[in-house]
Structures are given as structure tokens and as C-alpha cells.
Amino acid sequence: MDFDWTTFTLEVINFLILIWILKRFLYQPVLNIIDKRRADIDQAMADAKRIEAEAVSLKKQNEQYLIEWENQKEAAHAQLAAELAEIRKKKLAELNQKFDEETDRRRILEERRRIEYEKKIEEKAIAQGTKFVSRLLSRLATPELETHLFALLLEDLANLDEADKRVISEAVTDHATSILVQSAFPLTDTQKQTLSSVLCEPYQTGFSIDFQCNDTLLAGFQITVGPWVLHANLRDELKFFSQPLQHEK
Amino acid sequence: METTATAFYIGPFGITSIVITTWGIMLGLGVFCWLATRNLSLEPGPMQTLLEGIISASEAAIQIVLPEHARELLPFITTLWIYLVIANLTGLIPLLHSPTGNLSVTAGLALLVFLSVHWFGIYHNGIRHYLKHYLSPTPLLLPFHVISEATRTIALAVRLFGNIMSLELVALLVLIVAGLLVPIPLLMLHIIEALVQAYIFGMLALIYVAGAMQSQYSKKENDNE
Numbered sequence: 001m002d003f004d005w006t007t008f009t010l011e012v013i014n015f016l017i018l019i020w021i022l023k024r025f026l027y028q029p030v031l032n033i034i035d036k037r038r039a040d041i042d043q044a045m046a047d048a049k050r051i052e053a054e055a056v057s058l059k060k061q062n063e064q065y066l067i068e069w070e071n072q073k074e075a076a077h078a079q080l081a082a083e084l085a086e087i088r089k090k091k092l093a094e095l096n097q098k099f100d101e102e103t104d105r106r107r108i109l110e111e112r113r114r115i116e117y118e119k120k121i122e123e124k125a126i127a128q129g130t131k132f133v134s135r136l137l138s139r140l141a142t143p144e145l146e147t148h149l150f151a152l153l154l155e156d157l158a159n160l161d162e163a164d165k166r167v168i169s170e171a172v173t174d175h176a177t178s179i180l181v182q183s184a185f186p187l188t189d190t191q192k193q194t195l196s197s198v199l200c201e202p203y204q205t206g207f208s209i210d211f212q213c214n215d216t217l218l219a220g221f222q223i224t225v226g227p228w229v230l231h232a233n234l235r236d237e238l239k240f241f242s243q244p245l246q247h248e249k
Numbered sequence: 250m251e252t253t254a255t256a257f258y259i260g261p262f263g264i265t266s267i268v269i270t271t272w273g274i275m276l277g278l279g280v281f282c283w284l285a286t287r288n289l290s291l292e293p294g295p296m297q298t299l300l301e302g303i304i305s306a307s308e309a310a311i312q313i314v315l316p317e318h319a320r321e322l323l324p325f326i327t328t329l330w331i332y333l334v335i336a337n338l339t340g341l342i343p344l345l346h347s348p349t350g351n352l353s354v355t356a357g358l359a360l361l362v363f364l365s366v367h368w369f370g371i372y373h374n375g376i377r378h379y380l381k382h383y384l385s386p387t388p389l390l391l392p393f394h395v396i397s398e399a400t401r402t403i404a405l406a407v408r409l410f411g412n413i414m415s416l417e418l419v420a421l422l423v424l425i426v427a428g429l430l431v432p433i434p435l436l437m438l439h440i441i442e443a444l445v446q447a448y449i450f451g452m453l454a455l456i457y458v459a460g461a462m463q464s465q466y467s468k469k470e471n472d473n474e
Contacts, residue, residue, distance in 0.1 A: 004353045006262045011348070011357035014271045018332055021275060023324045025282035030304050031320070033289045033297075040291065 130242045134218060137234045141219035146185045149220040150195075153232045157198050164228065171226025180224040182214040184233065199223075267348045274335050274348070303331075310452075314459045318373075322458060325365060329358070330451040333409070337443030340417050341436060349446075350414040352406065359406035362454040363398070370461035379461070405453060412446050 160168075172179075179199060181187075187195070196209050214222070220233030231237070255263035285296050293301060307327040312319040333349060340347035348354045370379040383394045416439045420432040 002352070003356070004263075004265060004351075007265050007267055007351065007353035008357045008360075010262075010264075010268045011271060011354045012361060014268070014275060015328070015332065015358060015361055018275050018278065019324050019328045021279045022282060022328050022331065025279060025286055026300065027304065027324055027327065029286040029289055030297075030300050031323075033291065033293075034301060034305065037291055 126242050130238050133241075134235070134238055137238070138218050141184060141234060143185055145219045146183070149232060149234075150187075150191055153221050153223075153230075154194065154198055156230070156232060167228045168225050171228055178208040178210050180210050180212065182212045182217060182222045182224075184213070184215055184217040184219045184221075186213055187211055267346070267351045267354060270339060270345060271336070271348050271354070274332065274339065278331070278335070303327075311455060314455055315462065318369075318462070322369070322455065326451050326455050326458075329362075329454055330447055333358075333447035333450055334444060337413055337447055338440065340413065340443075341439060347413045347417060347443075349409050350417050352410045355406040355410040358409070358450070359402045362405060362457060363402040365454070366398075366457045366461045369458050373462055382461075401453075401457065405450065409446055409450050412442060416442055 181195060192209075192211055199209065217233035217235045218238075220235075220237070221230075222233055222236065223230040231240070254266055256266050256269055257264050285300055289297055304323070304327065307330060308319050308323055311322050311326055315322060336348045336354075338347075339345050340350060349358075367379070383391050416435070420435045420439065423432045423435055
């Protein structure tokens, strides 16, 4: 265990130099790079915290927006529902009105159809009745009935009112028209003379009388003097009988 | 065992092989650090990761003792650890001896630790406050403080010298007595002992410096109160 002062002194100096060398070439570069990395990490952490804080803030803001949006949506939904209800009510009222109008129109149309149908039915019934009666009367149309109707004709001619007589007179004098007498059965000479005398006597003038047979009259007579026509036959009676019934409808 | 053989002289000063070994260690460390730290980047490679790991571990160890002065003490303490590890392990290389197996070397390192304790204590607290703690809790303890300072410095030097020198000596004796390969287990023990002794020396230096500084902190706190 020897001790050398030179070695002791040089060792102290050497160690101090070694400290400088390591500090210059090892500690400072490595510590600098470590500090720089730590600074970068701290900066990254600070940025991350700042971003996190911003994210939290944005999240809260977004949640607030969502709540407001939800409220606005509910309010808009309620308003829309109210407007839809109002529109629905209005449309329903219009639809009911149209329905009522359509119902009234259909009811009127149906009523009109019904009336027309009833009218047709009645006309048909009247026609059938008239046909039936005319067929029945055609079977009853006999010379005896013709005789009775001739008597009624004479009675009617005798009871003509003044207006009819004036019309006949004007027709005979003004138009010099012959008188057309149609009968369902041929008239006897007696009947012709009787009828001529009845027709000519009131007017004190002579004019021709044309006697014709017309079996469509069924029974009876039809006398035509110009515009004046006397219907004294079953056909026209049935027609007169059926027309008032139709007119009543 | 002749460990202080003079290799050559510079004037009146004889340069021993121990000093040459120390220069070699310094040169190797300097070149290695210069090459390793030329291209440092934020994305470290394996070598940079190793260097950063060593320095970060050293800084963390110092921070445990002195959290606020880790960067300030890091060059001194870390250089102690690095130099002592390399110097202790140099004895494993054939034809070389550990510089720390020489009392002159360990005494020089112990003297630097002794001076560092007072330097950091005075630098941070002022000489008056620093010297005051030798008189606390009572001036009667001043001789004991002085003796403590001297003995712990001597113990620091002798502990390291004794352990490293004895390891080399034992290995040499076993080699002489038993044969060529028998000292291998002792050489493995030498590795462990070299690491442990380097750690102990550096940690004791750190504790001594921290003790000086923290005693002044307590003094300052008492003065403030």
C-alpha cells in the first residue's frame, strides 16, 4: 500500500477533466435531447388536454344544441300537428259540405228519377189501361151503342153554346168549308138526314156534308167544321179520359 | 504486486501505469461519447436508448436523494459511477490493473468528494450558515464533526482501495496456487464487486453532499421560524 503524490495529484486533475469531457460530450447532448423530448411530450400533453377541454366544451355545446333542437323540434311538431288538425278540420268540413251537397244532389236526382219512373210507370199503366179499355170498348162497340151515341150527339149539338155556334158559323161562311162527319159505323139515311138538319138549321144556309166511316173511332162520331172539331166517339173520349190523368201528374 | 511502476517521467514527475490507464479510460470514454452523441434524434436508436437509459437512471437515483438539485449533481456523481465501474473492471483485462486498486487514486477521488461536499454546501447556503452546522447542536461537538469529516473521507478511499486491491490479489494468489482456470469464479465475483463498490462510492458521495445541503436547509428553516 504505497502512496504516490504525483499519481494522487494527476488523478484529481484527470477526474476533473473527465467530468468536463463527459459533461461536454455526454450529459449535455443527452440531457438536451431528453429535455426536448419531454418538452415535446409536455406540449403534446398540453395540446391533448386543451383539445380534450375543447372536446368537452364542444360536447356540452353539442348537447345543449341537441336539447334546444329537441325543444324546437317538439314545438315545431306541436305547431305542425295543430296546423294539420286545423287543415284536417277544414278539409273535413269541406268534405262534409261536399258530401251533403252530393247527397242532396243524388237525393234530388234519385227523386227525379223516381218521379220519372213513376211517371213512366203511370203512363204505361194509363196506356195499358187505355188499351185495355179501348179493347174492351171495341168489343162493346155495337150499332146499338152507335145509336145511343148518335142520340147523345144530337143532344150535344142541340145544346151548343153561343161561342161554338159562332165559331161554326164563321168557319162555314168564311171558309166555305164542307162539314166532315166521321162515324165508326155507316150511318143510315135517316141518321144522315137528321144530322144534316140539325147542323144546317141554326145557320139558315146550305152546305155540303161529307159522311165517312172511321173504325178507329171505335164507336161514335167526329164532326169537323173548319177549325172546330166535335169529338163524340169512344176513341177521343178515352184520350180525353187519359190526358187529365197524365196532366194531374 | 507492483502497481505504481513508473512508466516515464515528465520533468520531476514520474508517470505511473495507473495514470496511463486512467488516461486511456478518459480517452476511450471521450471518443465513445463523441461518436455516440453526434447524431442524437428524438427517435432514439439502440445506442442512444442505452445512453439515455444510463443517464435517466442516474438522474432518477439522484432525484430520490436531492429532488431539486439532480441536474446540478449529475455530472459529478454520474462521472464517479461511470469511471469507477470502468476502472474497477479494467483489472479483468490481462496485463492491466484497476486504477482503483491504488490508494493514490482512491484518495484523490475521496479528496474530490470531500471538497465537493463543502463546495456545494457553501455554494448554496453561504459559508457562515454552512460552518454553523459544525457547531450544532452544541459547539462541544465540533471536534467530533471534524473527525467525522476526516474519517469518512479516509474510509471512502480505503474501502474502495481495499476491496479492489484484495480482489486482484486473491485472484493472483489463486492463479499462482491452483492453476490457470481456477480464478474464473473469483473474476465473476470481481465483476459484481466492481459494480457494487462503484455504486457504494458514488452513492456515499451523493449522500455526503446531500447531507451537507439538507442540514443547511434545516438550518435555514429554523432561522426562518
